[in-house]
Amino acid sequence: MYALKDQACIVGVGETAYTRGSGKTDLALMLEASVNAITDAGLSLHDIDGIIPPPLAATSEHFAANLGIQDLRYAVTVHMGGASPITSLQSATMAVACGVAKNVLVPLGWNGYSTMRVRDMGGKKNANGGSGGAPGALANTIGEYYLPYGANVPVQWYAWLATRHKELYGTPDEAMGTIAVTSRKHAQLNDKAYMQGRPLSMEDYLNARWVSKPFRLFDCCLETDGAAAVVVTSPERARDLKHDPVYISGIAEGHPYPADDIPARPDPFKIGLSFATPKALRMAEVDLKDLDFAEIYDCFTYVVLLQLEAIGFCKRGEVGDFAQGNRFELDGELPLNTHGGLHSEAHVWGMNHIVEAAHQLRHEAGKRQVKDAQLGLVTGWGDFGDGSLAIMRR
Amino acid sequence: MPTETQEYTRPLPKMRGFAGEFYAYCKKHELRFQRCTGCQTWRHVPRDMCATCGSFDWEWAQSSGKGKLFSWTTAMQPMLPQFADLIPYSPVIIEMEEGVRMLSWLTDVAPDELKLDLAVEVVFDDVTPEVTLPKFKRAD
Numbered sequence: 001m002y003a004l005k006d007q008a009c010i011v012g013v014g015e016t017a018y019t020r021g022s023g024k025t026d027l028a029l030m031l032e033a034s035v036n037a038i039t040d041a042g043l044s045l046h047d048i049d050g051i052i053p054p055p056l057a058a059t060s061e062h063f064a065a066n067l068g069i070q071d072l073r074y075a076v077t078v079h080m081g082g083a084s085p086i087t088s089l090q091s092a093t094m095a096v097a098c099g100v101a102k103n104v105l106v107p108l109g110w111n112g113y114s115t116m117r118v119r120d121m122g123g124k125k126n127a128n129g130g131s132g133g134a135p136g137a138l139a140n141t142i143g144e145y146y147l148p149y150g151a152n153v154p155v156q157w158y159a160w161l162a163t164r165h166k167e168l169y170g171t172p173d174e175a176m177g178t179i180a181v182t183s184r185k186h187a188q189l190n191d192k193a194y195m196q197g198r199p200l201s202m203e204d205y206l207n208a209r210w211v212s213k214p215f216r217l218f219d220c221c222l223e224t225d226g227a228a229a230v231v232v233t234s235p236e237r238a239r240d241l242k243h244d245p246v247y248i249s250g251i252a253e254g255h256p257y258p259a260d261d262i263p264a265r266p267d268p269f270k271i272g273l274s275f276a277t278p279k280a281l282r283m284a285e286v287d288l289k290d291l292d293f294a295e296i297y298d299c300f301t302y303v304v305l306l307q308l309e310a311i312g313f314c315k316r317g318e319v320g321d322f323a324q325g326n327r328f329e330l331d332g333e334l335p336l337n338t339h340g341g342l343h344s345e346a347h348v349w350g351m352n353h354i355v356e357a358a359h360q361l362r363h364e365a366g367k368r369q370v371k372d373a374q375l376g377l378v379t380g381w382g383d384f385g386d387g388s389l390a391i392m393r394r
Numbered sequence: 395m396p397t398e399t400q401e402y403t404r405p406l407p408k409m410r411g412f413a414g415e416f417y418a419y420c421k422k423h424e425l426r427f428q429r430c431t432g433c434q435t436w437r438h439v440p441r442d443m444c445a446t447c448g449s450f451d452w453e454w455a456q457s458s459g460k461g462k463l464f465s466w467t468t469a470m471q472p473m474l475p476q477f478a479d480l481i482p483y484s485p486v487i488i489e490m491e492e493g494v495r496m497l498s499w500l501t502d503v504a505p506d507e508l509k510l511d512l513a514v515e516v517v518f519d520d521v522t523p524e525v526t527l528p529k530f531k532r533a534d
Binding site: 140141143144145146147148149150151152153155156159160161162163164167168209210211212213214215258260261262263264268 | 471476
């Protein structure tokens with residue numbers, strides 16, 4: 001029934017530096033990360049025969065032309081915002097498992113600071129009703145019904161969910177703060193993290209300026225330039241490659257309903273991940289308590305809390321209690337965003353969460369290594385709450 | 395919200411397709427949502443067909459204009475220059491009596507007075523000669 005379980009694995013991971021001011025194009029960043037991932041795998045560039053790039057500037061064909069892939073056998077793109085990387089991983093898994101392609105490259109990168117800053121979405125040139133940088137599926141809803149009321153960016157849309165959650169369940173600000181503070185703490189152990197060298201206390205978190213209530217500055221993730229990529233192949237081919245494979249044991253996508261309008265949802269806390277989680281867990285044949293760590297997509301602190309409840313780590317409304325104590329620390333019950341996440345490492349749509357999970361499972365995460373990590377979970381969140389989930393094992 | 399005394403510079407809906415019809419009723423100071431004529435299910439945002447029964451037949455049915463506050467955010471930092479003078483302002487979600495929800499503004503409730511289920515009713519703001527935005531005030 002679960003034909004995809006352990007049928008594909010990540011054999012190579014690559015990243016660029018995470019900066020503000022890359023001086024390179026989005027495509028150049030992604031190609032650099034891709035070459036690093038292919039080299040890490042011990043493959044040659046021409047071994048790649050499937051490419052799943054994000055819905056950004058460059059298509060699979062641009063990648064193939066640069067990498068010299070003459071026989072590109074599989075080329076698709078997933079349109080789920082920050083949930084795209086894991087859903088792309090699912091697509092790569094399917095392609096490998098059924099033999100459509102042998103070695104699939106999943107890259108993601110952008111100049112998220114230099115050229116795509118969120119605050120410019122719907123900016124001056126779109127002053128009269130444009131929906132700015134909003135993705136296609138959402139452009140109509142935003143442009144026609146949100147933008148006239150000054151609600152044009154994610155920090156405002158997701159705040160509607162956070163406000164209602166706080167009002168119904170009394171979720172304290174400190175629960176959100178814990179996510180920000182823990183991520184920053186982990187980033188101090190990660191040389192690639194943009195926020196390395198800049199620790200954050202709960203007091204700093206609470207004293208920071210408001211952006212869109214109930215979100216303060218450090219509820220929001222970073223805007224950075226950079227790219228990350230992974231290479232997916234079959235367990236058989238993995239035997240001849242450089243690293244121990246990281247198996248994709250369970251993987252699924254999910255979409256909130258309706259996906260293109262947050263206010264209309266019968267249950268606002270039922271998100272894409274609510275649909276994806278049971279499928280991925282069943283496929284992997286594991287329980288949440290078996291997990292050694294979790295890399296949860298952290299565009300905003302509250303979005304992490306919402307996902308923790310949707311996955312089922314705790315009951316709805318109880319995440320305020322769940323987030324107390326040292327649960328999310330490296331030696332806690334559920335080490336969370338061990339690289340620093342989008343909050344403190346870099347914002348590359350969560351592709352860095354997948355890379356980090358591979359580092360953890362290859363036991364090469366250095367100072368931030370979760371002891372004897374065998375099984376990890378990675379989530380994606382995108383657009384208005386699209387979700388995806390991968391269970392990975394060594 | 396302050397009264398607009400100069401040329402309206404904030405983003406306006408493009409009013410394409412169904413949105414054009416929705417806002418055309420607003421201009422007549424009527425708040426109407428789509429209602430399936432097959433199964434009577436209300437819907438918003440507008441769509442081609444009824445997700446409940448699959449019918450393509452629908453009408454623009456008049457709303458009572460009454461609703462309650464479902465959620466909100468209060469913008470403390472401008473994300474578009476055209477709203478900078480309004481900071482802080484609160485994009486709110488209103489749940490209408492008919493069950494549909496829509497995004498709007500409240501005209502007479504300060505950000506710290508927002509509370510769940512606050513009873514509100516629609517008012518119409520003719521922001522330009524062409525465009526009227528539905529907004530809400532406290533219901534008595």
